[in-house]
Amino acid sequence: MNRNTGMSAGQIIGTVNGMQVIGLDIAKHVFQLHTVDMGTGEIVNVQIKRAKVLEHFANKQPCLIAIEACGGAHHWARELSAQGHSVRLLHAKIVRPFVSGNKTDATDARAIWLAVQQPGVKFVGIKTAAQQATLTLHRQRELLMKMRTMQTNALRGLLYEFGVTFVQGQKALFKDIEQTLEELAVQLPQMLRDSLREQVARIKAMSEDMLAIEKRLGLQLKADPQMQRIAQIPGVGLLTATAAIATMGEASAFKSGREFCAWLGLVPKQTGTGGKVRLGGISKRGDTYMRTLLIHGARSVLAHAKERGPWLEQIKARRPASVVIVAQAAKMARTIWAVTAKDQDYQRGFKSVRPLAA
Numbered sequence: 001m002n003r004n005t006g007m008s009a010g011q012i013i014g015t016v017n018g019m020q021v022i023g024l025d026i027a028k029h030v031f032q033l034h035t036v037d038m039g040t041g042e043i044v045n046v047q048i049k050r051a052k053v054l055e056h057f058a059n060k061q062p063c064l065i066a067i068e069a070c071g072g073a074h075h076w077a078r079e080l081s082a083q084g085h086s087v088r089l090l091h092a093k094i095v096r097p098f099v100s101g102n103k104t105d106a107t108d109a110r111a112i113w114l115a116v117q118q119p120g121v122k123f124v125g126i127k128t129a130a131q132q133a134t135l136t137l138h139r140q141r142e143l144l145m146k147m148r149t150m151q152t153n154a155l156r157g158l159l160y161e162f163g164v165t166f167v168q169g170q171k172a173l174f175k176d177i178e179q180t181l182e183e184l185a186v187q188l189p190q191m192l193r194d195s196l197r198e199q200v201a202r203i204k205a206m207s208e209d210m211l212a213i214e215k216r217l218g219l220q221l222k223a224d225p226q227m228q229r230i231a232q233i234p235g236v237g238l239l240t241a242t243a244a245i246a247t248m249g250e251a252s253a254f255k256s257g258r259e260f261c262a263w264l265g266l267v268p269k270q271t272g273t274g275g276k277v278r279l280g281g282i283s284k285r286g287d288t289y290m291r292t293l294l295i296h297g298a299r300s301v302l303a304h305a306k307e308r309g310p311w312l313e314q315i316k317a318r319r320p321a322s323v324v325i326v327a328q329a330a331k332m333a334r335t336i337w338a339v340t341a342k343d344q345d346y347q348r349g350f351k352s353v354r355p356l357a358a
Contacts, residue, residue, distance in 0.1 A: 019062060019063050019064045019086060020035060020036075020038050020061070020063040020064070021035065021036075021063070021064050021066065021113060021116060021117060022034070022035040022063055022064065022065045022066065022113070023035065023066050023109045023110060023111070023112035023113025023114070023116065024065055024066065024067050024076075024109065024112065025067075025068065025105050025108040025109040025112060026067060026068075026070070026072055026073060026076055027050075027105065028050070029049070029050055030047050030048070030049060030050065030105070031047070031048045031049075031050060031053055032045070032046075032047055032048075032105035032106055032108065032109040033045070033046050033047075033048055033056075033109060034106065034109035034110045034112070034113045035113065045106050045109065045110070047105070053076070054079060054080075054083070057080060057083055057085060058083060060085075062084045062085055062086065063085055063086070064085070064086045064087075064088065064116070065080055065085050065086070065087050065088070066087075066088045066089075066090055066112045066113060066115070066116035067087065067088070067089055067090070067112065068089070068090055068091075068092055068095050068108070068112055069089040069090060069091055069092065069124040070092065073089055073124075074089070074126055074127045074132060075132075077089055077126045078126065078128070078129065081126070087126065088116055088123045089123055089124035089125075089126060090112060090115055090116060090121070090123065090124065091122070091124055094115050094118075094121060094122070095108070095111050095112050095115045096111075097115075098110075098111035098112075098114040098115050099111045123253065124249070124253070125248065125249030125250035125252075125253030126249060126250065127246070127249045128249075131245065131246040131249060132246070134217070134220055134242050134243070134245070134246035135243070135246045135247065137213050137216055137217055137220075137242075138217075138239070138242070138243050138246070138289065140213055141210050141213045141214070142289060144206050144209055144210050144213075145210065147206060148203055148206040148207065148210075151199060151202060151203045151206070152170060152173065152203055154199075155173070155177075155196065155199055155200070155203070156173065158196070159180065159184075159196075162184060162187055162188065164180055164184070166180075174200070174203075174204070177200055181193050181196060181197065214238065214239075217238055217239070217242045218238060220242055221238060221241055221242055224242075224245065226245050226340055226343075227241045227242055227244075227245050228241075229339050229340070229344070229345055229346060230244055230245070230335075230336045230339050230340065230346070232345065232346040233332060233335050233336065233339070233346050234301050234305055234332075235294075235297035235298055235300055235301040235305075235328070235332050236297055236332060236336070237297065239293055240290075240293045240294065240297050243289065243290055243293055244290065244293075244336050244340075245340065247287055247289075247290045248260070248336075248337070248340065251337060251340040251341040252341065254337060254341075256337070257333070257334030257335070257336075257337040257338050257341075258334065260333060260334070260336075260337040261330050261333045261334050261337075262283070262285075263285070263286050264285075264286045264287060264290055264291050264294070264333055265282055265283045265284040265285040265286040265287075265288075265291055266282055266291060266294070266326065266329055266330040266333055267282065267283060267330065268280055268281065268282060268283070269281060269282070269283045282326055291329070294329040294332055294333055295325060295326065295329045297329070297332060298325045298326070298327075298328035298329040298332060299325050301328055301332075302316070302321075302324065302325060302328065311331075312324070312328060315327055
């Protein structure tokens, strides 16, 4: 055994299941490749121009290519998989412990090469182009929402300087804004009133852009059977259904619903020492956007569901409201994984039964 890496001699030469292992550090212009020649045992550490990457791997025997899951990783994973190679995406936190010395492209490529050969390592599911397109729509909508909130708050603050206040809510603001600007005609110069009207127009344009994106997501929901299945789950709407499938990538990348739930940060943090393990609040790891959608959906279930079910009623009777909301969100996440992984419709009141031991 090699004490530095914990790998056997067969793994040190860089082979997994008879395939050569390659660590590939991708970048904007130059990629760094690290591997060990299977015939001579020579360490290969070379730079490849972006335009030459596919050409370099086109004539190679099928090999296992490890890439850190960063910007552009899913694109290159799809392209290299199409050439017959086995591609594995690694989370950055898995690669980081193997970066020794100064952080360079060569060091990163070697760290990726080492990390992928560790026993029990978990991989990031490769997203399809359609899944990435759906996520892009969600990111655009999220950005528009943030910009709209910033513009709305700025508008309220600017008018507050002139003694004007509005009732909380966007509808109340736009309902009274025109009348307010007319009433301030004596105090405000015309150029400022025109500028404020332009700001109001920008806010309304952002709202229209968000509605247009939601319509496109609605068309995606109608065309995707998996999204339609999880949309049947209470608390899962248009945004959650489309984002969940796109964020998950491959359901097979997770062993269970609990693992998917932990990946979203909806399980308790664990602190253990001396044989004692203490549970804290949720870990909040993983995708913040997806976790937020699930929690909002859970809050909707608690507020508007006609039949909450005995499980939810029992936990609601003995735990605080915020804990109940997170518990419902975690249950929704597990249900989403189960419906997707097993490729079946949602069944209200379904109870899983463990198979009998042989």
